[in-house]
Amino acid sequence: xxxxxxxxxxxxxxxxxxxxxxxxxxxxxxxxxxxxxxxxxxxxxxxxxxxxxxxxxxxxxxxxxxxxxxxxxxxxxxxxxxxxxxxxxxxxxxxxxxxxxxxxxxxxxxxxxxxxxxxxxxxxxxxxxxxxxxxxxxxxxxxxxxxxxxxxxxxxxxxxxxxxxxxxxxxxxxxxxxxxxxxxxxxxxxxxxxxxxxxxxxxxxxxxxxxxxxxxxxxxxxxxxxxxxxxxxxxxxxxxxxxxxxxxxxx
Amino acid sequence: xxxxxxxxxxxxxxxxxxxxxxxxxxxxxxxxxxxxxxxxxxxxxxxxxxxxxxxxxxxxxxxxxxxxxxxxxxxxxxxxxxxxxxxxxxxxxxxxxxxxxxxxxxxxxxxxxxxxxxxxxxxxxxxxxxxxxxxxxxxxxxxxxxxxxxxxxxxxxxxxxxxxxxxxxxxxxxxxxxxxxxxxxxxxxxxxxxxxxxxxxxxxxxxxxxxxxxxxxxxxxxxxxxxxxxxxxxxxxxxxxxxxxxxxxxxxx
Numbered sequence: 001x002x003x004x005x006x007x008x009x010x011x012x013x014x015x016x017x018x019x020x021x022x023x024x025x026x027x028x029x030x031x032x033x034x035x036x037x038x039x040x041x042x043x044x045x046x047x048x049x050x051x052x053x054x055x056x057x058x059x060x061x062x063x064x065x066x067x068x069x070x071x072x073x074x075x076x077x078x079x080x081x082x083x084x085x086x087x088x089x090x091x092x093x094x095x096x097x098x099x100x101x102x103x104x105x106x107x108x109x110x111x112x113x114x115x116x117x118x119x120x121x122x123x124x125x126x127x128x129x130x131x132x133x134x135x136x137x138x139x140x141x142x143x144x145x146x147x148x149x150x151x152x153x154x155x156x157x158x159x160x161x162x163x164x165x166x167x168x169x170x171x172x173x174x175x176x177x178x179x180x181x182x183x184x185x186x187x188x189x190x191x192x193x194x195x196x197x198x199x200x201x202x203x204x205x206x207x208x209x210x211x212x213x214x215x216x217x218x219x220x221x222x223x224x225x226x227x228x229x230x231x232x233x234x235x236x237x238x239x240x241x242x243x244x245x246x247x248x249x250x251x
Numbered sequence: 252x253x254x255x256x257x258x259x260x261x262x263x264x265x266x267x268x269x270x271x272x273x274x275x276x277x278x279x280x281x282x283x284x285x286x287x288x289x290x291x292x293x294x295x296x297x298x299x300x301x302x303x304x305x306x307x308x309x310x311x312x313x314x315x316x317x318x319x320x321x322x323x324x325x326x327x328x329x330x331x332x333x334x335x336x337x338x339x340x341x342x343x344x345x346x347x348x349x350x351x352x353x354x355x356x357x358x359x360x361x362x363x364x365x366x367x368x369x370x371x372x373x374x375x376x377x378x379x380x381x382x383x384x385x386x387x388x389x390x391x392x393x394x395x396x397x398x399x400x401x402x403x404x405x406x407x408x409x410x411x412x413x414x415x416x417x418x419x420x421x422x423x424x425x426x427x428x429x430x431x432x433x434x435x436x437x438x439x440x441x442x443x444x445x446x447x448x449x450x451x452x453x454x455x456x457x458x459x460x461x462x463x464x465x466x467x468x469x470x471x472x473x474x475x476x477x478x479x480x481x482x483x484x485x486x487x488x489x490x491x492x493x494x495x496x497x498x499x500x501x502x503x504x
Contacts, residue, residue, distance in 0.1 A: 147337035150307050155351035155402060156327045165354070169341040249340045249384025 034216035042220040051205065056224065059190050059201040062118060066125025067186040071179060074130050078137025078178075079167060092138070095131050103128025103189035107196045121193040121201070128189030129182035136178025140171030176244050180237045187232075191225055202228075254318065254438045255281040255304065255329075255406050261312030261463075262299055274300060275463025276313065281406070286432050286439045288449035290492060291459025292500040297442045298334075300459075301408050304440065305331040317405060327351055330404040334411045336395040338383040344394055345370065345379040351402045369397040372431065389420035396428075400435065409441040413448065422480050425451050429477045446496070450488045451478045458495040461502040468495045 016036050023035040030038075046052030081088045081095070106127040107120075114120030144167065152166040168175070194203025202221055209217030245251040262274040273296035281287050289297045302308045304315055306325035314321050317328060330351075338347050345366055346353075352362045370376045373393040383391055392412050399407055413421045425448065432439060432452075443449050449456045456470045472488050 145337065147333050147335060148339065150302075150325075151331070151333060151337040152350070152354075154305055154307060154325045154327070154329075154331050155398075156354045161354055165350075166339070169339070172341070247341060247382070249382060 031213055031215060034219065038216040039220045039223070042214070042216045043224070046205075046217075046220065052224070055200070055202045055205045055221075056228065059194065059203065060228070062121050062125060062190050062194075062201065063183075063186055065118075066122045066190065067129055067183055069122070070126045070129035070182055070186060071133050073126070074133025074178065074182065075137050075168070075175065077130075078134045078175075079141055079163060081134065081138045082141035083167075088138075095134055095138075098127075099131035099135060101127070102192075103185060104192035104196065106189075107193050110193065111197065116197050116199045118199075121190065121197055121199070124193035125186045125189040129186035132181040132185055133175070133178040136181065137171060137175050140174025140178075141167055143174065144170040173244055173248050173250055176237075176241050180233070180241065183232065183237060184229075187225075187229055252283050253280045253316070254283040254285070255279075255440065256316040256319070257300070257304065257313065258316065259313040260300060260303060260310045260315070262296060262303065262308070263311050264296075264299075272463035274303075274310070274465075276465050277459075279457060279466055281438060281440055283438055284436055286441065286452060286454045288453035288456045289440065289442045289459060290444065290446060290449050290456060290496060291464060292461050292496070292502070293444060295459045295462050295464040295499070297459050297464075298410050301331065301410050301440065301442050304406075305329050305408050307331065327355070327402045328405045329408055330399040330402050330406075332392075332395050332399050332407070332409040332412045334414055336383075336388075336391045336412075338391055338394055338398070340382065340384050343380050343382055344375060344386070347383060347394055348375075348397045348401055350398060365401050366397075369400050372400070372434075373397040373427075387420075388415050389417075389424065392416065392424065396431070400431070400437075405438065407437045407439045409439065411442055411444065414444070421448075425480065426477050428452060433476065446489050446492050447480060447485070449492060450485045451480065451482075456488075456492055458492060459499070461499045467499075470495070 019036050023033060027033070043052065046055075077091070077095075081092045103124055106124045110120040110123040110127075114123055148166055148170050149162070152162055157165060190201065191203040191206075194201040195207050198204055198207055202225055206218055206221035206225075209215065209221060242251075257277050257279040260274050260277040261272070263270040264273045265271070273294075277300055279287075289300070291297045299308060303310050306315075306322055306329065309323075316322070322329075339350065342350070348366045348370060349362045352365060357365075366379075367376070370379055373396060375390070375393055375397060378386060378390065383394060386394070395412065413424055416424065429452065431437070441449075441452055443452075450472060453472055456472060457466045458468045458470070459465070460467045470488065470491055472485075474482070474484055474488070478485060
């Protein structure tokens, strides 16, 4: 463990050193290739005057709202697809196609429908994550040991009780993968939509950096977006997945 | 009095796109308190018959009666114990056992009281808070039996529940199963492909023919209990079952 941490630190220090060395070599102009110090300075000022925190907060709230809707909707849709043949034959046939649409491609439609609002950005986020959750939930419910369902029905479980006490818990290990995928799509959706909508959030700050020709801000925002991604993935989804896998006896 | 009655049950399987008649008119009367073992050549449809009796599959012909009333759907009056247990890995042993009671909306204190009784009967008390995947196959089948008994079903249906157990565990559970039957006075229908097992457990053994199958013979076993695997007096019953079964097994299609 110590060894891994040490390797990682050495790796990141190495990157910063190479970056610094490239900057010192003066191969490119400063407004095209900023030094790590300038990027750090940019983050520092952003943190001091609060714009950074406000941007993070805005993007995160959109992420949570969009992902929440996508998870709830995806579970319902996935279960219906898995249990009702007609739903699978109709809606199911289009879900894979919808999944292949990059979430940012929904943005123009969202602008027309919702204007430059939070709702529009959340719409793009939902569109990005919904189908990943749906497909994984569908696969999860389809993979349930049929004896589990038969045993539950035999003991009197029907309808919503069957769904909440057997279908969802039995499919949960698959659904977690859907949440993980869905979250990654949702995060891309949020940032992408913010770039296009130019309405607050980290994507907006990134775009402002480009408009002001402030490349250090662009890179700073990219680093923040990545860092949040690593944190959410590692601290929320990885842990949730580990917990579920061991609880379900799959690991 | 007839507890469970099967009248002319017919069931087709799909085989290479062709309908294959598996059950060709099964008639069976299970009296209240009977312990009936069903034996038959593999593929004769005895497990399917049990699922039809549980209401988990619909027959293509015929009728199942419980207390003289026809039944069409599944329900906790006929609980099936599955070959692989079908325990829920996301629940602790106690929650597995209480599952059906929870579905029935029985309040927690009462649920605990009932589950405690059967956890103790199946010697599971100290594993009540374990998850099922932490336990051996034998323990899992005990949990499955406890989960069935808490529902106090009119008929207990068991689908080769001991098939995957090692010999020692099986012998132990064979004795326990007899004691459970005597203690609870349950009506039990038990599918097995193991002739000694059938002779030890059943007070009646019904022999299925090769498919399209029906029940060709019911052998009554009048012998003291608890019966043990090594009881020599059982061998004449085993011989009798075997002599009925052997010609069926030889019919290969």
